[in-house]
Amino acid sequence: MNDIVRLGISTPWDLWRLRHDDQRKRLALIADAGIDHVFTADHVSFHDGSGIDGLIHLAAMSGLEPRLGLHVGVYLLALRHPMVAARQIASLAEAAPGRLTVGIGVGGEDRHEIEVCGVDPASRGRRTDVSLGMVRALLDGDTVDGDGEFFDFVGGAIRPTPDPRVAFLVGGRSDAAVKRAGRFGDGWLAAWCSPSRFAAATAMVEYEGADRNVQWQHGLQVWIGVDDNRDAARRHVATAMEGFYKTGFDRFERYTPFGTAVEVAEFLSPYVQAGATTLNLTPCGPDRESEIASMAEIKRLLTH
DSSP: OOTTOEEEEEOOTTGGGSOHHHHHHHHHHHHHTTOOEEEEOOEEEETTTEEEOHHHHHHHHHTTOTTSEEEEEEEEGGGSOHHHHHHHHHHHHHHSTTOEEEEEEOOOSOHHHHHTTTOOGGGHHHHHHHHHHHHHHHHTTOOBOOOSSSOOOSOBOOSSOOSSOOEEEEEOSSHHHHHHHHHHOSEEEEOSOOHHHHHHHHHHHHHHTTTSOOOOOEEEEEEEEEOSSHHHHHHHHHHHHHHHHSSOGGGTGGGOOEESHHHHHHHHHHHHHTTEEEEEEEEEOSSHHHHHHHHHHHHHHHHO
């Protein structure tokens, strides 16, 4: 199949309710299973005020299990000042060198989340473009001025710069997001798309960024339901997604695999064949140990 697929698992839901030693054991179990990284979402005030600051969340995990990479997907950059975002990314990269990957997105599932941060939802795409260009330049060691529309500052700099360089994957389903990935990112982070759309979009990314010296890496982020019983697997993931997104599972079912590890791997295989090298999976199963075991089996099936 593909021996370069990197498989990531979402942060275990109950991690911070565990005792400190048990937090380490849970993450060690993930690393022992051969899973490459953990990833987290990022929301300031989602729907009912829920949220996770993605970078802080990863920072808290970074010292618990040094074998695991750290991914955020996706970070809502439009809700942050680019100087502050660049400093936080640089600080985390310094503490965990070579382990951090940052997925960037514009958000939009909850417009109110954007509004309460003082950002016009209609401008979030342009604001993300401006911010991402600035953050990328700052982390490459450049001195940056504000653009005059969204940010008004002169002579911004971030030292030290990350070594090795932090990879940025740009998420979003629109052509505008895909082109943003080509202009600023190291790849596209897909969600809720078909394998054919994945292949077409990643080709668009690489065409858009053809004049840049990029080692492209493209990813897919998806929820999965895992259980020996297919109906039970569907219930696991449907319940979790409806609770998180506050809407019916029917909106997501087409792009959400559920069933045994073999069935989930069969669903994901066409994306790997289309060039996905990173798979960020949110497993929903009967218990955490079963979820981790299923993830390990999915990786084995996809890489052998």
